[in-house]
Amino acid sequence: MTHHPTQSPQFFLTAPSPCPYIEGQFERKVFTHLVGDKAPEMNDLLTQGGFRRSQNIAYRPACETCRACVSVRIIADEFKPSKNMKRILRRNADLIGAMHDAEPTTEQYSLFRTYLDARHRKGGMSDMTVLDYAMMVEDTHVDTKIIEYRRRGPDSFITGKGQGELIAVALTDKMADGLSMVYSYYNPELEDRSLGTFLILDHIARARAAGHPHVYLGYWVEGSRKMAYKVRFGPQEHLGPKGWDRFDTEAV
CATH class of the missing domain: 3.40.630.30 (Gcn5-related N-acetyltransferase (GNAT))
Structure with missing residues (x-):
């Protein structure tokens, strides 16, 4: 089983891929793992900072040439x-x-x-x-x-x-x-x-x-x-x- 530290989360950046919303653009995401006892608290902070959750991953857009995605x-x-x-x-x-x-x-x-x-x-x-x-x-x-x-x-x-x-x-x-x-x-x-x-x-x-x-x-x-x-x-x-x-x- 992979161990993920809970005190200081590590953030990673995905490789560019075609954007599903804007033709001709490429998207990148920054993400981290939401695991351990501190996950609920971390999810609150990250969601308030524009992240979204998918399974045990919190992510947000980090595109190089576009800022079209806006948290609502x-x-x-x-x-x-x-x-x-x-x-x-x-x-x-x-x-x-x-x-x-x-x-x-x-x-x-x-x-x-x-x-x-x-x-x-x-x-x-x-x-x-x-x-x-x-x-x-x-x-x-x-x-x-x-x-x-x-x-x-x-x-x-x-x-x-x-x-x-x-x-x-x-x-x-x-x-x-x-x-x-x-x-x-x-x-x-x-x-x-x-x-x-x-x-x-x-x-x-x-x-x-x-x-x-x-x-x-x-x-x-x-x-x-x-x-x-x-x-x-x-x-x-x-x-x-x-x-x-x-x-x-x-x-x-």
């Missing part, structure tokens, strides 16, 4: 949903999310595969096996949760769980100052529900209920259609050279 976090206690977002909340009022420890299931993987095949067939995750999925969920040394969304049952107010088929899943890190949405997926056939938006709205509600100020959404790339949805949730802050600055979402 929603100010949960100030968030006000738009009229369309309110409609989405009403449309999904029959769903309930049950949060539990990060443990993979065959039911999750089946939905995950359906989502990838419909939405990201040519993406970097398209060939993930059930073992790869299990590693994505389980390989964590921080406080990671799985939230499973199903339709409400008659006893949901007692159990806190839904019933029936699995409709959506969120892999989420609980942090000292909020929630970090690591990865989420859902039934792609239920387009009228706008489940991607609903999952973010649900995380904002969870953060606010817990008294946490932020929901971390990862990176936004201006001009990228894949990332455009992230700036619809305001007010929010973007990480710049001088720290986190309030961002005017209405200007986009």
Whole structure:
């Protein structure tokens, strides 16, 4: 077993590879391992500094000629949903999310595969096996949760769980100052529900209920259609050279 020191993390730099968001650009990432007893504390500090987590790795862009990737976090206690977002909340009022420890299931993987095949067939995750999925969920040394969304049952107010088929899943890190949405997926056939938006709205509600100020959404790339949805949730802050600055979402 490889031993990774926990007191002074080592950082590494990847080789250049084609950027998935901007044609003609090449991306590089700086990364470190999140392991040991100090991993949750380190994950908090790094996420607040613009890093993202993937399994036991924390990484952030370190591109030589581009600074397009911008870390985004929603100010949960100030968030006000738009009229369309309110409609989405009403449309999904029959769903309930049950949060539990990060443990993979065959039911999750089946939905995950359906989502990838419909939405990201040519993406970097398209060939993930059930073992790869299990590693994505389980390989964590921080406080990671799985939230499973199903339709409400008659006893949901007692159990806190839904019933029936699995409709959506969120892999989420609980942090000292909020929630970090690591990865989420859902039934792609239920387009009228706008489940991607609903999952973010649900995380904002969870953060606010817990008294946490932020929901971390990862990176936004201006001009990228894949990332455009992230700036619809305001007010929010973007990480710049001088720290986190309030961002005017209405200007986009």
